[in-house]
Amino acid sequence: MNTTLNDAMLLAGELTAIRRHLHRYPELSRKETETAALVARELTKLGLAVRTGVGGHGVVADLKGGFPGKTIALRADMDALPIQEETGLEFASARPGVMHACGHDAHTAMLLGAAKLLVNMADRLHGTVRFVFQPAEEVNAGAKAMIADGVLDGVAEIYGLHNLPTLSAGKAAVCAGPMMGSVDRLEIRLEGRGGHGAIPDQCVDPIVCASHVVMALQTIASRELSPFEPAVVTIGSLQAGDANNVIPHRAEMTGTIRTFDPRLKARMPERIERLVTQIAQGYRCKAEIRIIDQTPVLVNHAANARLVGETVDGTIGAENRVPAAPTMAGEDFSVYLEHVPGCFFWLGSGPAVNAEEAYGLHHPKYVLNEDCLPYGAALLANIACKALG
Ligand SMILES: [Zn+2]
Ligand SMILES: [Zn+2]
Incomplete structure (x- = not known):
């Protein structure tokens, strides 16, 4: 020995x-x-x-x-x-x-x-x-x-x-x-206009907008990046609303972004900001996005x-x-x-x-x-x- x-x-x-x-x-x-x-x-x-x-x-x-x-x-x-x-x-x-x-x-x-x-x-x-x-x-x-x-x-x-x-x-x-991925924290806040769940025409629904944002973020890895460029975007928390018959004012989510290449890490914020901002615009919501750099x-x-x-x-x-x-x-x-x-x-x-x-x-x-x-x-x-x- x-x-x-x-x-x-x-x-x-x-x-x-x-x-x-x-x-x-x-x-x-x-x-x-x-x-x-x-x-x-x-x-x-x-x-x-x-x-x-x-x-x-x-x-x-x-x-x-x-x-x-x-x-x-x-x-x-x-x-x-x-x-x-x-x-x-x-x-x-x-x-x-x-x-x-x-x-x-x-x-x-x-x-x-x-x-x-x-x-x-x-x-x-x-x-x-x-x-x-x-x-x-x-x-x-x-x-x-x-x-x-x-x-x-x-x-x-x-x-x-x-x-x-x-x-x-x-x-x-x-x-x-x-050997190990980069870590960035993602925070998204979608601002709509709340109101009666039965009268959506008087509201701007941030929950429907948030649902589309969650799904769209998954297309970064599957549709924008090469299959040989690994990346993960996970939404780990999604909070909106308190009652079944009320459209809330806002929806908030947090997530984590992982990549395996410093150059790809640098390109992720633009993709996320573009998707979130433009989806929010399409649904008449206002989006605030924060991407917090954690580890390379x-x-x-x-x-x-x-x-x-x-x-x-x-x-x-x-x-x-x-x-x-x-x-x-x-x-x-x-x-x-x-x-x-x-x-x-x-x-x-x-x-x-x-x-x-x-x-x-x-x-x-x-x-x-x-x-x-x-x-x-x-x-x-x-x-x-x-x-x-
Ligand atoms: Zn640990
Ligand atoms: Zn540890």
């Missing part, structure tokens, strides 16, 4: 204890105070100088190697989700309506594990490892805030991982190029993806590496990759058999296979070692 992985296996009990504590006491985005304090405590125990309050509740520490060289960053996210846990685990969330349903508790534990491993190898490192514990990933805010606070200053490369419950623990998935397409840099792939092969074996399937789910790690080269990869966190049937991320019954903790810690540590020669 790879020696780093062997050392990480010896930390498994400790990492599991940290992860279970974080799992029991999850904190929502922008409220990660106790999590950040725990991280700062653990890093201080390792003798590292810790910076807290970076981009909100972010925590950062640098480990200087024995030789001069570049700085590479390893990033983990710390926030939980507004979901009521239904796993029945003995260490299930003690906070009603809040759950680590995306496994950021495990990411935090793994990066602390990597820090423990790297501290013991520091004299052999050519350069510096920056440990980045990020808040507010689920609301697409933490990466931007930490960058504004200088977390990437002097950083040459950045790496991170996300657990994947539909891939067995002990496996990892990597790819070069686009996550694009792995080829050389860094190669480094991660080689590290996976050397640490857990080439037979345990699979190509990463692209997903339209978003990740604000993509924001770092717009500034510095790097790579994000999937770490299996599912059961050993039939992992593809496991509950997915953000599900109230999502369960992480804790066997993945030492694999994550060892891979992050070995990536840093390889990147720093």
Whole structure:
């Protein structure tokens, strides 16, 4: 077995204890105070100088190697989700309506594990490892805030991982190029003129208009774009009216726009604004449209993806590496990759058999296979070692 992985296996009990504590006491985005304090405590125990309050509740520490060289960053996210846990685990969330349903508790534990491993190898490192514990990933805010606070200053490369419950623990998935979709929030407000449901001629009905808008937005992917240009426009909420016999004044909807190509992302607002405005005009409604930029397409840099792939092969074996399937789910790690080269990869966190049937991320019954903790810690540590020669 790879020696780093062997050392990480010896930390498994400790990492599991940290992860279970974080799992029991999850904190929502922008409220990660106790999590950040725990991280700062653990890093201080390792003798590292810790910076807290970076981009909100972010925590950062640098480990200087024995030789001069570049700085590479390893990033983990710390926030939980507004979901009521239904796993029945003995260490299930003690906070009603809040759950680590995306496994950021495990990411935090793994990066602390990597820090423990790297501290013991520091004299052999050519350069510096920056440990980045990020808040507010689920609301697409933490990466931007930490960058504004200088977390990437002097950083040459950045790496991170996300657990994947539909891939067995002990496996990892990597790819070069686009891996995760861009995220834009869509808000539409259609203003009509309300009145009696029996007298439509005295009204301007925003519900009929909204219905046509929802259907028309689906034609962007199917009729305007090439079948080889993936895009998703989902309307996730649609609100109008209170009574069965009243035509309301307005209809409001929110949605999400996903693409897999930065150039296509840039072209989506024009399509949406044209369809919504002109349909609204046809139905005598007034349309207000807001498209809020959230995260870019996550694009792995080829050389860094190669480094991660080689590290996976050397640490857990080439037979345990699979190509990463692209997903339209978003990740604000993509924001770092717009500034510095790097790579994000999937770490299996599912059961050993039939992992593809496991509950997915953000599900109230999502369960992480804790066997993945030492694999994550060892891979992050070995990536840093390889990147720093
Ligand atoms: Zn998530
Ligand atoms: Zn996540």
